[in-house]
């Protein structure tokens with residue numbers, strides 16, 4: 001009896017899996033939704049994703065963040081810390097559509113990760129914590145979604161909590177994000193305080209059965225005259241607002257002369273158009289933890305977010321040729337490095353040869369459909385879909401995969417032609433920059449990797465583990481290009497550069513759990529850069545006998561201020577003959593040695609920037625080894641750096657603060673103590689102001705909690721690195737003393 005029950009359950013499960021696989025196979029691009037899920041930290045993205053997977057039949061039990069058993073937070077550190085580190089992709093079917101969903105990290109140190117994921121999606125769900133409204137990181141992800149022109153839905157989560165405030169969230173959306181929210185639901189609570197909701201479009205009351213983990217929910221037409229009247233008013237408001245944006249709906253309203261005669265289908269269609277054109281954001285609500293409202297959110301993804309074909313028109317220049325964007329690389333214990341690709345054009349097949357942006361040709365050995373760390377093998381994927389590929393060893397995050405150089409060149413040519421014919425003549429300078437940005441982004445010419453703002457040394461537990469550590473770091477770097485790894489030849493240490501303390505900490509934990517190397521991290525330091533104080537020129541002559549062979553180099557180099565070129569030849573008449581006789585190999589090693597010396601400046605070991613090395617002349621004795629030339633060039637640059645002297649450049653953060661009017665002066669006073677440069681203060685709605693400010697990272701330690709104290713928790717803030725800036729002499733000497741460990 002027990003056996004047959006088990007057997008039947010197993011057969012049922014296999015049937016479910018087969019049905020799912022069949023469904024996955026027959027999807028075409030119109031049936032696909034590639035979406036991201038973004039939020040401020042702890043708003044409930046992971047819990048929401050877990051519920052979606054459960055209701056879609058992809059998982060058979062509910063994962064909880066506090067129990068450390070969620071599908072998407074599958075890295076050990078994610079489970080231990082209860083936060084999302086790697087965006088992970090999950091695929092599930094919902095009402096005839098296939099949803100590829102990326103769960104992304106909410107912490108500021110992983111902004112790069114979110115940025116990369118946004119290349120792979122066509123729309124996003126932004127989760128708000130119903131008790132907190134729009135928070136600092138909500139503003140950041142909102143701005144990122146704006147940059148990628150992504151249509152979005154809002155899910156106001158945690159509405160089960162007594163301190164949740166739906167009205168405040170809507171108000172925040174309007175005032176802090178300048179959004180046009182369209183509320184599709186209204187929260188209600190029964191006498192036991194259990195959350196339910198009213199559907200503004202269908203005029204129904206929805207309640208969830210808790211005994212079944214919210215799988216079953218009831219919909220009943222609202223009968224009570226009071227509630228119905230309120231709801232009808234909301235429906236009319238919604239139609240009124242939408243018809244102001246959507247002409248088709250406006251025509252219907254005008255011709256029927258009433259809001260009541262507008263059908264639900266027409267509202268949904270109009271809302272879809274307005275959402276896809278980013279004119280409005282539909283707002284839904286619920287409680288992921290208490291299993292309320294998730295199915296409606298999934299319905300809304302299908303109904304309002306665009307299909308792959310509706311976006312990415314810009315990639316039309318590839319025609320039917322392959323174009324796939326690498327948005328993530330993960331390391332799987334059994335399968336090795338796996339590359340997550342969003343396929344924009346063409347078909348990706350197992351065994352196919354592809355070309356990465358770096359120009360390397362590689363073969364895709366296997367393709368999997370994504371379900372976090374569980375993958376199902378498939379033979380091919382179509383345009384619009386997301387795939388996990390194995391076999392790609394040199395691709396890095398941000399690469400564009402194509403089939404050949406010719407295909408890429410043709411696409412570039414077509415893109416330029418279409419741009420020239422379609423675009424009206426440009427008269428504003430910035431427009432050209434925008435255009436350049438788009439084409440660079442499109443063809444992955446210059447992926448934007450943020451400069452590291454912090455660094456620390458990393459040491460293996462023993463010398464024998466050094467190679468293993470370097471290998472592991474190489475892999476982590478492919479996965480996360482914002483992690484910088486360098487070698488400091490003076491201290492003999494490997495140095496990590498990154499976006500913050502958590503970023504480095506995660507590297508340490510991943511080294512231990514994934515690579516079994518217990519590394520030691522040195523103290524976290526601000527990554528200053530250096531630049532030369534004044535141009536200088538010198539000649540260096542070195543002569544040595546190594547293993548019986550005479551080595552000698554005579555070299556004249558100059559350092560000048562220059563932001564665009566790192567190395568140049570001074571072809572003035574007196575040097576022309578010497579430089580024309582220079583062998584390319586010597587030039588190559590000389591350049592390598594000289595530029596390597598710029599990686600460590602004399603003041604605090606910062607990277608020397610905005611500086612050009614100019615070669616005047618060089619003579620190399622017969623039989624002199626390349627390594628000797630390289631070392632001589634490096635020595636010559638080091639000599640120049642110490643004679644010319646360098647100034648420090650410190651990392652600057654751009655901060656955007658939204659706070660009530662009455663808190664602004666206190667915030668500004670505090671900012672001025674932090675050497676901040678106020679760029680702008682603008683009204684944000686009636687009650688708030690928005691402050692745009694640039695401030696040195698060195699002055700911002702613990703700033704978010706300081707802001708919370710000054711504003712009694714009423715202000716929200718986003719912070720991003722925005723470049724490096726010179727310092728005055730006093731601040732510079734403080735920074736040098738700190739960097740040398742004297743303060």
Ligand SMILES: Nc1nc2c(ncn2[C@@H]2O[C@H](COP(=O)(O)OP(=O)(O)OP(=O)(O)O)[C@@H](O)[C@H]2O)c(=O)[nH]1
Pocket residue numbers: 039040041042043044045046047048065066082083084085104105106107157158159160161286287288289290
């Ligand atoms: N009361 C309540 N708690 C919730 C709800 N949703 C999530 N939580 C809790 O809030 C905490 C954060 O939830 P997560 O799902 O990890 O949030 P996240 O946005 O994925 O967090 P990060 O990945 O770290 O950015 C967990 O303790 C959840 O159990 C909800 O609807 N109601």
